[in-house]
Amino acid sequence: EQVHPAAMLVFHSGALILEALDGPILQAINMPCALASDLVNYLKQAGYDPLVYDPVPESHHVWYESARSVNAWRARYIEANGEKARLILNLEDRLDRDPAQIAVSGSLSAMHDLRTQLRSRWHTIGLILSRSTLVPDYFFLEIVPERVSKANALAVLGAMHGVLSAEMISIGDNFNDLDMIHYAGLGVAMDNAPEEVKTTADLIAPSNDEDGVAYIIENFLLTSGTL
Structure with missing residues (x-):
């Protein structure tokens, strides 16, 4: 199915809003790289294998390191994203620019616990939980800038159009x-x-x-x- 060229589009849970398929950009919100670095280090120390997404609006690649543990969703996600998913020795090497978001996955209870831990340590992030559509019984947690959400994107579009x-x-x-x-x-x-x-x-x-x-x-x- 083709998207109408005049349709407004929202990507990355509200981080990127385009007035039309070929622009212009109405909103592009990325995470400060220093904050992203702290989060990636915390997640790795906690035993997770985070994914780091290139900044919007380009959003060229999703970066990942070699897995430290078995995670069926992560493996399937990397496979499904093909050339867009890129293996790197150290995620820090991609944090010289502000990323769009960071994501991790696991069981529902693990993601609930992690969300609670992250909320208690950082107050300038948003945390978006989803059920995997790729692998049953897996859930993933998107860590985004605090102003990013689908509701906020609707508010932006609503304000623009009354x-x-x-x-x-x-x-x-x-x-x-x-x-x-x-x-x-x-x-x-x-x-x-x-x-x-x-x-x-x-x-x-x-x-x-x-x-x-x-x-x-x-x-x-x-x-x-x-x-």
Whole structure:
């Protein structure tokens, strides 16, 4: 499927907002490299194998070191990203520029514990938890600059176009969609979303496989004449 060239686009959980597919850039937020270095060192000492993402808007590569432990999600993620994923001897060598984000993965309990630890040590970061769609029973934690979230991206776009949050519809299927589901006037969860996400939502749409997004567009936008 092709993206309409005039469509506004949001990437990296809200860090990058483009007015159209070929620009201009409306927002690009990266993490200070000194902060990123501290986080990478902490994660490695805690036994994790972090991934470091090149700055937005370029976002050329995801960098990783040789694994210290077995992690099926990380291995599958690296494989799925092909040439974009790059092995490096020391992640510090890529932290001369501010990265977009850092990510780690593990069990749900491990990610919950790590999120608590990181929150207690750093107050200028955002922490976004998601369930893996690549490997069952794995979860991953995105560590981002504090102003980065999908809800904040909606707020930026709303301010630009004079659209109130109460007038917005957001649709999500994972934990990293919770904030925008809360933010929008109509927060929609796909039927394949985790129970916590569905409990939070105002409405449950059919699953991804059942064209749930098309259902919402047809029943809430096309019928109202919004589109």
